[in-house]
Amino acid sequence: MINEQLQKAFSKQINYELYSEYLYLIMKGLFKEMNLLGFANWFDVQIQEERAHAMGLIDYIHARGGIVEYDKIDLPSIEGKTPIEIFEQVLRHEQTVTSKINELYEQAENIKDRAAQHFLNWYIDEQVEEEDNVNGVLTTLKLIENDKHALLMYDKELAQRTFQAPTIG
Numbered sequence: 001m002i003n004e005q006l007q008k009a010f011s012k013q014i015n016y017e018l019y020s021e022y023l024y025l026i027m028k029g030l031f032k033e034m035n036l037l038g039f040a041n042w043f044d045v046q047i048q049e050e051r052a053h054a055m056g057l058i059d060y061i062h063a064r065g066g067i068v069e070y071d072k073i074d075l076p077s078i079e080g081k082t083p084i085e086i087f088e089q090v091l092r093h094e095q096t097v098t099s100k101i102n103e104l105y106e107q108a109e110n111i112k113d114r115a116a117q118h119f120l121n122w123y124i125d126e127q128v129e130e131e132d133n134v135n136g137v138l139t140t141l142k143l144i145e146n147d148k149h150a151l152l153m154y155d156k157e158l159a160q161r162t163f164q165a166p167t168i169g
């Protein structure tokens with residue numbers, strides 16, 4: 001069985017992963033409006049990643065005999081208009097996710113729930129990848145700033161991104 005407080009913390013993280021999915025869904029729409037369909041595809045994959053992150057946590061609570069405490073998902077606000085501004089927000093968002101995963105791990109550590117700590121290691125590693133991936137896009141965008149031709153070439157590259165269902169835990 002999972003400790004009740006830890007179950008609540010896991011449930012909050014599930015809500016935040018679903019919020020991330022919602023945020024990226026909105027961002028995908030913004031890139032579609034700009035006709036940058038490769039970027040829209042990048043967000044499509046990201047949406048699936050966030051859903052997988054939420055599902056991994058949901059399955060884990062169930063596997064531990066717990067109950068998921070669902071809550072409403074807040075409407076995300078978008079803090080910029082340009083591709084660079086949007087990806088700056090994505091990076092800030094992923095950094096927040098990282099700190100929330102770290103807090104969740106600390107809660108598991110405090111009550112010596114070794115199984116939960118072991119499980120959460122996957123999420124800790126995943127956040128390194130998430131931040132690295134977003135940082136890569138942001139760095140490229142800054143490099144090609146004001147070069148529309150280069151932006152379109154990069155858009156074509158991002159159209160190649162595909163979703164690989166992760167094995168979590």
Ligand code: FEO
Pocket residue numbers: 017020049050053094097130
């Ligand atoms: Fe689920 Fe992008 O962190």
